[in-house]
Amino acid sequence: MSTTAKNLVNQPYKYGFVTQIESDTIPPGLSEDVVRLIWAKKNEPEFMLDFRLKAYRKWQAMTEPNWAAVKYPPIDYQKIICYSAPKQKKAKLNSLEEVDPTLLETFEKLGIPLSEQKRLSNVAVDAVFDSVSIATTFREKLAKEGVIFCSISEAVHEYPELVQKYLGSVVPTGDNFYAALNSAVFSDGSFVYIPKGVHCPMELSTYFRINNGESGQFERTLIIAEEGSYVSYLEGCTAPMFDTNQLHAAVVELVALDNAEIKYSTVQNWYAGDEKGKGGIYNFVTKRGLCQGVNSKISWTQVETGSAITWKYPSCVLIGDNSVGEFYSVALTNNAQQADTGTKMIHIGKNTRSTIISKGISAGRSENSYRGLVKIGPNAEGARNYSQCDSMLIGDNARANTFPYIQVQNPNGKVEHEASTSKIGEDQLFYLAQRGISAEDAVSMMISGFCKDVFSQLPMEFAVEADRLLSLKLEGSVG
Amino acid sequence: MIIDNSEVILSVRDLTAEIDGNQILKGLTLEIKAGEIHAIMGPNGSGKSTFSKILAGHPAYTVTGGEVIFKGKNLLELEPEERAREGVFLAFQYPVEIPGVSNTDFLRASCNARRKHHGLPELDAFDFEDLIQEKLQIVQMDPSFLSRSVNQGFSGGEKKRNEILQMAILEPKLGILDETDSGLDIDALKIVANGVNQLSNAENAMLVITHYQRLLNYIVPDFIHVMEGGRILTSGTKELALELEARGYDWVKEELAVGV
Ligand SMILES: Nc1ncnc2c1ncn2[C@@H]1O[C@H](COP(=O)(O)OP(=O)(O)OP(=O)(O)O)[C@@H](O)[C@H]1O
Numbered sequence: 045m046s047t048t049a050k051n052l053v054n055q056p057y058k059y060g061f062v063t064q065i066e067s068d069t070i071p072p073g074l075s076e077d078v079v080r081l082i083w084a085k086k087n088e089p090e091f092m093l094d095f096r097l098k099a100y101r102k103w104q105a106m107t108e109p110n111w112a113a114v115k116y117p118p119i120d121y122q123k124i125i126c127y128s129a130p131k132q133k134k135a136k137l138n139s140l141e142e143v144d145p146t147l148l149e150t151f152e153k154l155g156i157p158l159s160e161q162k163r164l165s166n167v168a169v170d171a172v173f174d175s176v177s178i179a180t181t182f183r184e185k186l187a188k189e190g191v192i193f194c195s196i197s198e199a200v201h202e203y204p205e206l207v208q209k210y211l212g213s214v215v216p217t218g219d220n221f222y223a224a225l226n227s228a229v230f231s232d233g234s235f236v237y238i239p240k241g242v243h244c245p246m247e248l249s250t251y252f253r254i255n256n257g258e259s260g261q262f263e264r265t266l267i268i269a270e271e272g273s274y275v276s277y278l279e280g281c282t283a284p285m286f287d288t289n290q291l292h293a294a295v296v297e298l299v300a301l302d303n304a305e306i307k308y309s310t311v312q313n314w315y316a317g318d319e320k321g322k323g324g325i326y327n328f329v330t331k332r333g334l335c336q337g338v339n340s341k342i343s344w345t346q347v348e349t350g351s352a353i354t355w356k357y358p359s360c361v362l363i364g365d366n367s368v369g370e371f372y373s374v375a376l377t378n379n380a381q382q383a384d385t386g387t388k389m390i391h392i393g394k395n396t397r398s399t400i401i402s403k404g405i406s407a408g409r410s411e412n413s414y415r416g417l418v419k420i421g422p423n424a425e426g427a428r429n430y431s432q433c434d435s436m437l438i439g440d441n442a443r444a445n446t447f448p449y450i451q452v453q454n455p456n457g458k459v460e461h462e463a464s465t466s467k468i469g470e471d472q473l474f475y476l477a478q479r480g481i482s483a484e485d486a487v488s489m490m491i492s493g494f495c496k497d498v499f500s501q502l503p504m505e506f507a508v509e510a511d512r513l514l515s516l517k518l519e520g521s522v523g
Numbered sequence: 524m525i526i527d528n529s530e531v532i533l534s535v536r537d538l539t540a541e542i543d544g545n546q547i548l549k550g551l552t553l554e555i556k557a558g559e560i561h562a563i564m565g566p567n568g569s570g571k572s573t574f575s576k577i578l579a580g581h582p583a584y585t586v587t588g589g590e591v592i593f594k595g596k597n598l599l600e601l602e603p604e605e606r607a608r609e610g611v612f613l614a615f616q617y618p619v620e621i622p623g624v625s626n627t628d629f630l631r632a633s634c635n636a637r638r639k640h641h642g643l644p645e646l647d648a649f650d651f652e653d654l655i656q657e658k659l660q661i662v663q664m665d666p667s668f669l670s671r672s673v674n675q676g677f678s679g680g681e682k683k684r685n686e687i688l689q690m691a692i693l694e695p696k697l698g699i700l701d702e703t704d705s706g707l708d709i710d711a712l713k714i715v716a717n718g719v720n721q722l723s724n725a726e727n728a729m730l731v732i733t734h735y736q737r738l739l740n741y742i743v744p745d746f747i748h749v750m751e752g753g754r755i756l757t758s759g760t761k762e763l764a765l766e767l768e769a770r771g772y773d774w775v776k777e778e779l780a781v782g783v
């Protein structure tokens with residue numbers, strides 16, 4: 045193998061630092077008392093206790109799903125800390141100046157400046173550290189348009205009717221094992237409400253940071269787009285490097301009413317563990333969007349590069365006639381990473397349309413599976429789906445699988461599925477090297493080309509970031 | 524053309540090399556000077572492609588002995604991409620397909636990698652567009668090939684033309700053409716040969732690997748080498764090709780065996 049390729053060392057994970065900060069942490073374990081304790085700590089209204097306890101009881105009766113193509117030792121849920129929050133001097137912060145500077149520094153170091161002067165001018169950020177939201181920027185500017193962007197904890201207090209109406213309406217408390225767990229103990233996350241007819245004036249984004257080595261992160265995002273509104277939302281995430289695995293079990297619910305559009309993008313870069321597969325995040329996430337109104341549209345775009353294990357199927361339930369669901373995904377696995385990811389497109393309304401573009405890249409000894417369901421219900425007259433699932437293998441030891449499930453219950457429904465597998469082999473690298481192009485550049489050219497259809501869906505700044513991220517992740521994987 | 528006292532571009536001495544433990548090159552010696560066109564002929568499996576890939580630095584081969592000096596430098600010490608930037612160009616016998624990467628992006632990256640290496644400013648998309656339009660003429664290639672993925676779905680002949688287009692852009696010091704003529708129709712053969720002739724000058728050299736004398740009617744070599752069993756069996760001028768065409772390779776072996 046060429047020495048250049050060999051010499052390209054794996055780029056160290058540059059977000060792997062731990063912030064030293066005093067935190068308010070509850071003892072490990074999960075019980076009804078723990079659920080009550082979290083509820084009490086958050087000083088939530090009564091309806092939330094019902095919600096949490098109901099979920100907890102359902103969870104107790106459930107078992108972990110085992111159908112995904114991923115392997116890991118059993119998780120001891122009694123060892124997980126369900127709530128950990130950095131200690132703040134004041135219970136309620138009135139402005140960013142009151143946030144602990146250590147936390148501001150942490151986010152600054154992660155490339156997410158929260159202070160007024162340095163922010164990205166067209167992106168509002170909600171920063172979540174372990175279990176709680178630290179700060180949300182541009183709130184006043186958004187409020188002028190009637191857009192609500194705050195932590196879900198605040199929303200529970202300030203907009204209880206909205207929360208009560210929509211929380212669990214897309215992903216019910218007993219939907220699946222991890223969703224039930226999340227519903228019982230979730231500590232924070234983001235809340236977005238776009239009023240009727242409003243085109244949200246800036247990108248909204250949440251940045252999740254796990255800091256505590258023993259704590260699980262259970263966050264909850266709820267986005268509601270009223271009639272004729274539009275919002276583009278982006279989430280990013282990183283975590284320190286620990287030898288142990290941390291559980292991240294999030295739930296995201298989206299609701300789009302008549303003629304509304306939600307664009308939800310994720311750049312996931314949780315710590316993936318070391319080359320041998322030690323440590324890393326278990327990313328077991330439930331994301332679902334409800335196209336409730338006519339002509340509504342929900343697009344999921346995800347760039348999944350991190351985590352030891354990813355179990356994630358952002359889905360669209362297309363209820364409104366003519367509604368549109370989209371899923372654009374790049375999932376990259378390297379070393380010992382495992383990903384089982386894909387989507388579900390459930391066509392219920394007439395003339396509903398969905399598009400699935402999935403690009404899996406597997407390097408090292410990793411395993412990368414696409415799993416997708418397209419279901420066309422009996423009343424989904426004229427529904428159509430187009431799916432394209434491409435896999436790219438780098439080296440000889442990586443694996444890719446495709447598991448498409450198709451259920452068509454309406455004779456007029458149309459489902460098209462295309463799949464391909466390609467390989468970045470030594471011959472291609474040599475060909476490009478012979479034209480003066482280094483192995484690094486060669487891989488990034490080939491990967492950008494492969495991912496083009498997905499990256500073009502990301503907001504501009506993030507498309508560049510995503511491109512760079514993939515190249516970094518693949519350094520050293522050729523050769 | 525043979526020029527007195529011109530610069531030695533490539534000097535190969537007693538080169539031996541193996542792949543997966545099998546020795547393929549068994550003491551190959553060859554010298555090429557600026558301005559010259561050399562042709563290598565020889566039976567299938569004699570090691571022609573192996574030799575060309577070793578010059579380009581293919582990682583699968585191990586050089587076990589001998590030396591290769593390129594413009595006064597030890598070529599074997601350079602990485603494949605450095606050799607390319609220094610001016611070694613190999614038109615592959617079997618160009619690979621690179622899905623997802625447009626031909627233009629690839630050509631520009633390649634052109635700029637070389638320019639950067641030589642301390643020249645990189646070309647932006649507009650300058651490069653001008654350059655490429657000019658070079659397209661040399662191989663009479665349709666601009667529509669530029670927006671397609673590198674070699675993907677190209678016919679055999681189109682791939683070969685694309686190789687020469689790349690050579691035209693990179694303006695190498697040493698152009699190695701490994702059976703560029705195979706798979707070309709008569710017209711394409713003339714176009715490609717004509718392109719090579721246009722690119723050949725007093726400062727560079729060409730090494731043309733072929734099975735057919737026909738190509739050498741268009742690209743007229745100064746020297747012809749016959750390769751067999753991993754070494755150069757005999758060398759001669761262009762008349763040798765005619766003789767080979769008429770009498771095959773066994774004749775060379777027999778003559779050498781009787782010590783003529
Ligand atoms: N991995 C390998 N292991 C063993 N032998 C190999 C390997 N790769 C190539 N060879 C052998 O090396 C020899 C030289 O091959 P090469 O491709 O250089 O021949 P060539 O002269 O270019 O032939 P052609 O005229 O058919 O293109 C062949 O006998 C081939 O089978």
Ligand SMILES: [Mg+2]
Nearest residue numbers: 571572573616
């Ligand atoms: Mg050959």
